[in-house]
Amino acid sequence: MWRTAESPRITVADFFEAGRSILQMDWEANPEAAVGREITEVALNRPGLALAGFLRYFAYRRIQVLGLAEMTYLGSLPAAERIERLQTLAHVPGIVMSRGRRLPAYFRQVCARLGLPVMRTHLVTGHFMNAGTVLMQNLTSPRIRVPGTMIEINGVGVLLEGEPGIGKSEIALALIKRGHSLVADDTTVLTRDSTGAIQGSAVPITREHMEIRGLGIIHVPGLFGVASMRDGMRLDLIIRMQKAAVGADDIDRTGLDAQFRDVLGVPVPLIAVPVAAGRDLTNVVEVAALNQRMKQMGHDAARELDEKLKVALARKD
């Protein structure tokens, strides 16, 4: 069975690197202080009340976002008092200035003295608060590394699992040749995002490569083009490939008995597919993905036929 999940810890440097492009961030001051500086409370805070002197419940473990209101307020204070109020920020993990605002000289001096990393974003404060919160939650979301190859088939994320050597990569290769995209070969990282969906991705170092027995390691986008790869994909279906055994009783012959696998607390549809000589599994996997899409759209072929049969049989009664 899969191992227990881990919830990664993040530092200010991790947050900056992950958000640099999507949150349009740049370093404003003291980037070296961000390395190894952990964000112990995964959220953003606007420190308006704290700067005004109300310190009870100040969420100092969070990244602090200073927008137009905070900066205007600080600017309205006498010079000596400003500096004193900024002491409030002494123990925060880091600061973000919104709207691309630069640090005023007095603020820069305080941050240098406190060794406080300061970023700036070109987003407006409200937008940054929303997008930054989602990003931070995704960075720290529970994750698990599982053996299995993940592919995206017509918008459906499918994880193929089965013993080493059963042919997961070969099927993925055939699916890529049919125009589908590889998410991860052999080892897939699954995370539960802030909406509760399970997302799959590759381990960065081996992302673009596959191992095919007899060929060795191949470079997928080099051979098949950039469209053959996807960075991440929602997990919709797990297909377990297993050697066909005579009398195996866990193969669903009707599709009526839906099975699910618990992935980080989320039930994910699971089907077991027997592997036998001469069986074109590429087709089976492709159709399974399409069938899953039909189910997500509200059509369940097995159930619909069963209902039709019941009505027809009742008439003959």
Added chain:
Amino acid sequence: MDSSKKTTPAAAALTREVTVLNRYGIHARPAALLVKAATGFACEILLEKNGVKVNAKSIMGLLTLEGNHGAKLKIHASGADAAAAIAALADLFERKFFED
């Protein structure tokens, strides 16, 4: 939860700690040597680094471990021939995968 995974008796589950001794760590060639050795055994063999476990019979899995020089790994084997499997894999680590 699916229940078809084979269960192995706890008595046959063994673990040994090894250190990556060769200079370049577990790159493609050492990974291939490990896989070759591991697939010769029927038991399940996992390699662990910092709590992350991968199947020792998978090259890509081993590469994702990023087993650098000096890294301490654990070999877990469970099944009838677990002891022999651990000995064979640990031997490759000790011989620095015939490198250096």
